[in-house]
Amino acid sequence: MSALLAFGPVPQAPGFRFERHAALPSTNSAAMEAARAGQGDRLWVLADQQTAGRGRRGRSWSSPVGNLFASVLLIDPGPRARIGELPLVAAVALADAVDRAVGAFGLARLKWPNDLLVGEAKLSGILLEAEPLADGRLAVVCGFGVNCVTHPDPEHYAATDLAALGYRVEAEGMFACLAASLAHWLDTWSRSGFAPVRSAWLQRALRLGEEITVRLPAEELVGRFKDIDPRGQLVLALAGGQTRTISAGDVFFGPRPER
Structure with missing residues (x-):
C-alpha cells in the first residue's frame, strides 16, 4: 500500500472517517481489506491514482491522477433483503453531488442501475461489492469513479469529464460533495425506505419510456x-x-x- 497522505474525520459527513493514499491498486480492494482487518464502519478510502481500478463484471477502469477514486466501507448498512437497493441509493447520491459540485441541477442523468451520463456520454461509474465477515456481519463497499479532468476513450461507448463540459471541479471538492450527499441519502434510505430514492432516481432516468x-x-x-x-x-x-x-x-x- 502506498504512502498515506491524510486521514481523519470527514467534516461534511459526521460519523464517517477517511484515509487518502497517493496510489492504490484499487480503493474497493483496500476498503474490503480494511473490513477484514476489523477497521469498522463508515470508512472512506481515497487514492489520487489507481493502478488496477475495476468496474462492473471485472472490467478495467481508467484511473489517472486528477479524477476522483473513492470507496466507502459500510458494515451491515441495512437488512440483507434490501442490499440490492444500494446501487440506486449510491447513484442518486452521486448525481446530487455532481449537481452541487458544478452548481447546476440535473446535469447528469442515470442509466440503470447506476451509471451517470451527460447526454449519452459516461461521466462516472459505481461499483458495489459485498462480503460476509468472520463475525457474521456483512461488509459492503461502494466505489465511485468520477471523471473530473480527463476521461478514457473506450471502444464501445462514449465518455466525458467535467472539465470537457466546462466545469472546473477538483477531486477534493468532488469528494466533499459526494461524502455529504451519500450520508444524506443513506440516512433517508434507512429512515424512510426505498420510496424516496426510487422517486429521485426516476426523475433522472435516461430513456424512461423508450x-x-x-x-x-x-x-x-x-x-x-x-x-x-x-x-x-x-x-x-x-x-x-x-x-x-x-x-x-x-x-x-x-x-x-x-x-
Whole structure:
C-alpha cells in the first residue's frame, strides 16, 4: 500500500472517517481489506491514482491522477433483503453531488442501475461489492469513479469529464460533495425506505419510456423501459404485452452492441 497522505474525520459527513493514499491498486480492494482487518464502519478510502481500478463484471477502469477514486466501507448498512437497493441509493447520491459540485441541477442523468451520463456520454461509474465477515456481519463497499479532468476513450461507448463540459471541479471538492450527499441519502434510505430514492432516481432516468436493449448472461432483450420496481429492479415491457423484471444486466441504447 502506498504512502498515506491524510486521514481523519470527514467534516461534511459526521460519523464517517477517511484515509487518502497517493496510489492504490484499487480503493474497493483496500476498503474490503480494511473490513477484514476489523477497521469498522463508515470508512472512506481515497487514492489520487489507481493502478488496477475495476468496474462492473471485472472490467478495467481508467484511473489517472486528477479524477476522483473513492470507496466507502459500510458494515451491515441495512437488512440483507434490501442490499440490492444500494446501487440506486449510491447513484442518486452521486448525481446530487455532481449537481452541487458544478452548481447546476440535473446535469447528469442515470442509466440503470447506476451509471451517470451527460447526454449519452459516461461521466462516472459505481461499483458495489459485498462480503460476509468472520463475525457474521456483512461488509459492503461502494466505489465511485468520477471523471473530473480527463476521461478514457473506450471502444464501445462514449465518455466525458467535467472539465470537457466546462466545469472546473477538483477531486477534493468532488469528494466533499459526494461524502455529504451519500450520508444524506443513506440516512433517508434507512429512515424512510426505498420510496424516496426510487422517486429521485426516476426523475433522472435516461430513456424512461423508450426502447432499450438489456444484455443478460444468456440472452438479449429489447423492449420499452417501463419503470423500476419497489426493489430497484428494471421493468421491461416486451412485444406482445409481456413484462420482464431484471435484477442485473447491461443496458444499451441505440443499435445492439457487438458481443
